[in-house]
Amino acid sequence: MQQKNTVVAVENISFQYPKAQTLSVDDISFSLHKGSCTAILGPNGAGKSTLISLLCGLLNATFGSVKYLSYPTLSLSQAIKQKVALVPQDFAFYDELSVLDNLAFFVSISEKNTAKHTSIITNVLAQCELENVAKQRSGTLSGGYKRRLNIAIALSKQPDIIFLDEPTVGIDPLSRDSIIRLLIKLKEQGKTLVYTSHLLHEVAQLCDNVVFIRQGKLVAHEALSQQQLSLTFTTYRVLSKQQLRAFNNVECVDTSAQYRVVANNAKQLSEAFLALGQLTDELKTVSFSDNYIEQLYRELFTEVVC
Amino acid sequence: MLIHTLKKEARLISHDLHSLAVLILMPVIFMIIMTLANSQSQQNMNALLTIKLIGAQNSHHSEVFAGLLTRQGFSISPQSKNELTLVKGVDALFLMRQGDSQIKLNLDANLAPQSRLLLNEKIKASLAQLKLYLYMLDTGDLDPEQSLEQQLDQVVSSADVGYLIAPQVEQPLENPALNSIPAWLVFGVYFIVLPMSLTFINERVNGTLIRLKTYPITMTRYFFNKGCAFMVVSFIQMAVLGLIGCICIPYFLGQPMLLLHDISFVLIAIVSVAAGAIAFALLIASIVTSFEQAMVVGGGVNIIIAALSGFMVPLELMPDNLALIAHGSPMYWSAQLLRYLMSDTHDSNFWYNIVLLWGFTVVCFLSALWIFNNKMRNLTWN
Numbered sequence: 001m002q003q004k005n006t007v008v009a010v011e012n013i014s015f016q017y018p019k020a021q022t023l024s025v026d027d028i029s030f031s032l033h034k035g036s037c038t039a040i041l042g043p044n045g046a047g048k049s050t051l052i053s054l055l056c057g058l059l060n061a062t063f064g065s066v067k068y069l070s071y072p073t074l075s076l077s078q079a080i081k082q083k084v085a086l087v088p089q090d091f092a093f094y095d096e097l098s099v100l101d102n103l104a105f106f107v108s109i110s111e112k113n114t115a116k117h118t119s120i121i122t123n124v125l126a127q128c129e130l131e132n133v134a135k136q137r138s139g140t141l142s143g144g145y146k147r148r149l150n151i152a153i154a155l156s157k158q159p160d161i162i163f164l165d166e167p168t169v170g171i172d173p174l175s176r177d178s179i180i181r182l183l184i185k186l187k188e189q190g191k192t193l194v195y196t197s198h199l200l201h202e203v204a205q206l207c208d209n210v211v212f213i214r215q216g217k218l219v220a221h222e223a224l225s226q227q228q229l230s231l232t233f234t235t236y237r238v239l240s241k242q243q244l245r246a247f248n249n250v251e252c253v254d255t256s257a258q259y260r261v262v263a264n265n266a267k268q269l270s271e272a273f274l275a276l277g278q279l280t281d282e283l284k285t286v287s288f289s290d291n292y293i294e295q296l297y298r299e300l301f302t303e304v305v306c
Numbered sequence: 307m308l309i310h311t312l313k314k315e316a317r318l319i320s321h322d323l324h325s326l327a328v329l330i331l332m333p334v335i336f337m338i339i340m341t342l343a344n345s346q347s348q349q350n351m352n353a354l355l356t357i358k359l360i361g362a363q364n365s366h367h368s369e370v371f372a373g374l375l376t377r378q379g380f381s382i383s384p385q386s387k388n389e390l391t392l393v394k395g396v397d398a399l400f401l402m403r404q405g406d407s408q409i410k411l412n413l414d415a416n417l418a419p420q421s422r423l424l425l426n427e428k429i430k431a432s433l434a435q436l437k438l439y440l441y442m443l444d445t446g447d448l449d450p451e452q453s454l455e456q457q458l459d460q461v462v463s464s465a466d467v468g469y470l471i472a473p474q475v476e477q478p479l480e481n482p483a484l485n486s487i488p489a490w491l492v493f494g495v496y497f498i499v500l501p502m503s504l505t506f507i508n509e510r511v512n513g514t515l516i517r518l519k520t521y522p523i524t525m526t527r528y529f530f531n532k533g534c535a536f537m538v539v540s541f542i543q544m545a546v547l548g549l550i551g552c553i554c555i556p557y558f559l560g561q562p563m564l565l566l567h568d569i570s571f572v573l574i575a576i577v578s579v580a581a582g583a584i585a586f587a588l589l590i591a592s593i594v595t596s597f598e599q600a601m602v603v604g605g606g607v608n609i610i611i612a613a614l615s616g617f618m619v620p621l622e623l624m625p626d627n628l629a630l631i632a633h634g635s636p637m638y639w640s641a642q643l644l645r646y647l648m649s650d651t652h653d654s655n656f657w658y659n660i661v662l663l664w665g666f667t668v669v670c671f672l673s674a675l676w677i678f679n680n681k682m683r684n685l686t687w688n
Contacts, residue, residue, distance in 0.1 A: 049686065049687045050686070050687075052687045053686040053687040056520055056687070057519075057520065058516065058519060058520075058685070058686045058687055059686055080520055081520060081521060081522040082522060084520050085517075085520065086513075086516060086517050086520055086687075088512075088513030088516055088517060088687075089513070090511070090512040090513045091512055092512050092513035092514045092516070092517045093512075093514065094314060094318060094508075094514075096317055096318050096321035096322070097314060097317055097318070101313070101314070101317065104310060105310045105311070105313075105314050106517075106521075108307045108309075108310035108311075109307055109310075109518070109521045109522070109523050109528075110521055110522060153517070154517075157521070163687075165687065
């Protein structure tokens with residue numbers, strides 16, 4: 001069901017490459033909401049790249065559709081060309097040009113009104129904290145600055161929706177924090193972010209939704225709260241319903257005696273620990289994780305990777 | 307946007323020393339070497355004309371023959387590696403048309419085929435004059451009272467056929483720079499394929515083209531803008547090479563400068579030459595997928611076309627079939643256009659070459675655009 005602030009609706013989308021035997025993306029549906037960050041996760045070859053290519057119009061769906069609902073007067077192609085920006089994993093700019101010249105080149109393509117160019121570039125430089133390296137040759141920048149320039153070029157298009165491919169890979173923790181702060185700020189400004197990364201703690205920190213894909217199929221679509229903590233325990237035998245009633249949000253992970261409690265805050269977590277105290281004789285293992293996404297990822301994809 | 311694209315491409319090339327070397331340094335070096343080689347060739351040829359006469363020493367006909375060879379430009383030297391052996395009584399053999407193969411000629415084994423041919427012809431001409439001398443002596447046309455020098459002058463004068471040939475208009479192509487400068491200038495212009503391929507490949511590899519696919523510009527327009535930007539780079543390259551080739555090199559080599567006369571013809575020719583080179587470079591840049599491929603395909607094809615266009619070996623020395631291929635080469639058409647400009651001759655061939663070049667440009671550009679757009683359609687995230 002589409003919410004009021006749905007920006008993009010992906011409806012039963014499928015895609016098959018011309019010479020492929022199977023669908024690379026198989027009947028996937030989900031929505032992107034204004035001011036949200038959605039992570040698309042899955043092991044290599046799961047179909048993430050194909051799905052993103054479909055979302056940003058680089059490929060046309062074999063079946064189903066992608067609807068940019070916020071722009072009813074624009075065609076899909078127009079909406080993408082005007083409202084969508086990409087941040088590829090590689091440094092998609094010219095090393096030999098200065099930061100300023102790179103921005104000037106990309107702005108000259110995205111904005112026809114030349115009077116606006118200077119203000120756009122100034123804003124983006126400030127937003128991405130690139131003012132002090134504006135005249136420096138891009139190729140000589142540090143990895144962190146290069147990542148920020150990669151994002152700055154996307155922002156210079158003044159997009160509403162931004163697709164980011166591992167925007168923090170290969171940089172130091174401080175630069176990463178700075179980029180995550182920037183992305184959170186963009187969310188607060190109402191930009192819709194679509195994010196792929198193998199750094200799952202970043203996903204947990206930044207994203208509101210996670211779409212898990214395996215072999216082209218959507219295997220899980222989770223909405224994340226601000227802080228999700230999980231407690232996983234196994235028992236020597238399957239617990240009775242009465243024993244499980246002491247827990248809130250408990251779920252059985254598989255058919256054996258493995259259970260997980262997902263807590264959205266410390267209070268819920270302490271309640272879970274108290275309930276766990278009643279089962280001391282039954283407990284085989286207990287593990288705690290502050291990264292629910294990572295745990296979920298491992299559960300969903302362990303067999304695929306192995 | 308076009309201006310920013312131009313600025314971008316110009317900066318990319320100016321920061322790339324390899325591209326600058328390929329676009330400016332390499333053609334300038336070729337211009338200097340080939341102009342020097344052409345201007346020195348006549349002097350070198352004279353130095354080759356040495357011969358050692360063996361047999362019939364101190365005989366009369368040997369003395370006559372030596373005199374005639376000297377008049378052909380030979381110097382008689384016992385150290386020469388070119389040896390000509392005369393048998394005794396060769397004068398009688400001449401007149402009776404007997405004694406086949408009685409004169410033995412051994413030319414220096416290190417001589418190039420062209421030089422051997424030239425020496426052979428000059429020796430044959432001297433032998434023909436010797437035969438004429440003996441004939442005139444026999445018929446009494448030579449005054450025995452005259453000195454040998456006077457007799458030889460009379461023989462050479464009798465054998466002269468130059469008066470039968472109508473005087474020619476002065477050949478502007480006699481300037482060695484006119485042969486080499488346009489050719490190597492065009493050769494350099496076609497090497498724009500390397501920096502162009504480099505930017506195409508980089509843009510594809512680092513995701514810039516993927517990024518640009520979501521910008522409000524069609525890939526056809528982006529491709530066209532890129533071609534225009536490189537065209538301006540090509541104009542700058544031609545201006546620099548033209549200045550060096552037409553003025554600096556002839557000046558320093560003591561040869562007449564190559565002046566361009568009619569500015570409107572100059573503009574037409576320069577735009578046509580640059581358009582052909584850029585369209586060809588766009589085609590190669592669209593096909594190749596790595597810089598190594600660009601080096602092999604772009605560089606290799608350029609060198610082959612240059613060789614087929616008579617830049618390395620004059621067309622006159624090529625087999626007919628190869629020479630025919632040269633007339634279908636865009637580099638040859640381009641070099642001919644520049645030669646017409648530098649020699650101030652704009653006959654119908656000028657316009658014929660313009661038409662051919664534009665035909666080539668259109669075919670290359672459309673093919674390149676088709677290939678580029680096809681590749682862009684298949685370009686996806688990652």
